[in-house]
Amino acid sequence: MTVLPIVTVGDPVLRERAREVTPEELRSPRTQQLIGDMIDTMRAAGGAGIAANQVGELLRIFVVEVRDNPRYPYKPNVPLTVAVNPRIEPLDPETAAINEGCLSVPDLRGEVDRRIRIRVTRLDRDGAEHVEERHGLTAGTFQHELDHLDGVLFLDRVRDPRTFTTWEQFERHHRDAFVARITEFVERVGS
Numbered sequence: 001m002t003v004l005p006i007v008t009v010g011d012p013v014l015r016e017r018a019r020e021v022t023p024e025e026l027r028s029p030r031t032q033q034l035i036g037d038m039i040d041t042m043r044a045a046g047g048a049g050i051a052a053n054q055v056g057e058l059l060r061i062f063v064v065e066v067r068d069n070p071r072y073p074y075k076p077n078v079p080l081t082v083a084v085n086p087r088i089e090p091l092d093p094e095t096a097a098i099n100e101g102c103l104s105v106p107d108l109r110g111e112v113d114r115r116i117r118i119r120v121t122r123l124d125r126d127g128a129e130h131v132e133e134r135h136g137l138t139a140g141t142f143q144h145e146l147d148h149l150d151g152v153l154f155l156d157r158v159r160d161p162r163t164f165t166t167w168e169q170f171e172r173h174h175r176d177a178f179v180a181r182i183t184e185f186v187e188r189v190g191s
Contacts, residue, residue, distance in 0.1 A: 001033075001036040001037050001039070001040040002037045002040065002041075003037070003040050003041050003044045004037050004038070004040075004041045004055040004056075005055070005056075006041065006045060006050070006054055006055065006103050006104060007053070007054055007055065007056050007104055008104050008105070008106060009104055009105045009153060009155070011056075013053055013056055013058065014053055014054070014104055014148070014151065014153060015151045015153075016053070016058055016151050017058075017149070017150050017151050018051070018052055018053055018057075018058045018059055018060045018061075018148075018149040018150075018151075019058055019059065019060065020060050020085050021059050021060055021061060021084050021085055021123075023127055025059075026084055026123065026125070026127050027127065031059070031061075032125065034052065034055075034057060034059070034061070035061060035063065035082055035125050037055070038050050038052065038055060038061070038062075038063050039063050039065070039080065039082075041055060042063055042065065042103075043065070045103050046069060046070070046071045047071075047103045048064060048065070048066050048069060048071075048072055048075060048078075048141050049062055049063060049064040049065070049141050049142075049144065049145045050062065050063055050103060050145070051145050051146075051148030051149055052149070053148045053149065053151070054103060054104050054148060060084065060085045060086065060149050061082070061083065061084050061149075062083050062086065062145035062146070062148065062149060063080065063081065063082050063083070064078055064080075064081045064083070064138075064141055064142065064145060065078060065079065065080040065081065066078040066138075066141070073179075074137070074178075074179050074182050074183055074186070075137050075138075075141070076136070076137060076138060076186060078138050078141070081122075081124075082122075082124050082125040083120070083122040083123075083124075083142070083145070083146075084122060084123040084124070084125065084127075085122065085123055086120060086121065086122040086142075086145075086146055086149070087120070087121045087122070088118050088119070088120055088121075088142060088143060088146050089118060089119045089121075090115040090117070090118055091115075091117040091118060091119055091133065092115075092117050093115075094115070094116050094117065095113040095114060095115055095116060096113070096114060096116050096136075096140075096185055096189075097111045097112070097113055097159065098111065098112055098113075098114050098137065098140045098182070099111050099112075099163070099170070099174070099178050099182075100112050100140070100144060100154045101154075101167070102144070102153065102154050104148075104153070105153060105154065105155060107166050107167050107168075108155075108164060108165075108166060108167075109163075109164070109165050109166070109167065109170050110154065110155070110158035110161075110163045110164045110165070111158060111159055111160065111163040112140075112144075112154050112157045112158055112159065113157070113159050114139065114140035114143050114144075115139060115143065116135060116136055116139055116140075116189050117133065117134075117135050117139060117189070118133070118134050118135075118139045118142065118143065119131065119132070119133055119134075120132055120133075120134055120142055135189050136185065136186050136189040137182065137185075137186060
């Protein structure tokens with residue numbers, strides 16, 4: 001597999017809606033190679049997820065995985081998940097403010113309100129359908145990645161521009177308070 005270049009904010013591909021993947025496309029060696037490359041790219045960059053738009057492909061595919069990620073030590077582990085043609089349905093109106101960053105928006109973070117209980121319907125890389133509930137920070141990660149497929153960046157959803165911070169300033173001034181708040185949140189709602 002290959003680590004692909006990650007497209008950054010300003011590239012028009014990040015603002016376009018990705019198209020559905022046909023069953024034939026999903027089975028193709030090209031799409032299977034793309035999925036493998038996305039996994040390698042996400043892992044190499046230390047991300048919790050990556051969408052096809054972020055590597056310049058307008059296909060409705062994203063991958064998510066959290067395995068004791070040093071960038072996100074407060075995030076619960078999530079096994080490798082490939083989401084093809086995903087759909088998300090909120091299960092209730094409750095939201096939480098999550099401090100998010102993005103591989104396509106280097107060195108910037110901000111608070112985004114995300115639904116904390118969602119139902120995800122997706123195909124895996126073999127074309128099998130999965131319907132599952134996701135909660136807490138994991139639900140936020142899935143919503144973040146689906147936003148990419150719709151041409152939306154976390155920047156568009158930041159609730160208050162005063163929450164924007166660089167990684168360095170987040171670590172210096174905001175991390176401890178955020179981790180304390182989000183740890184309590186994760187214990188309450190699960191992953």
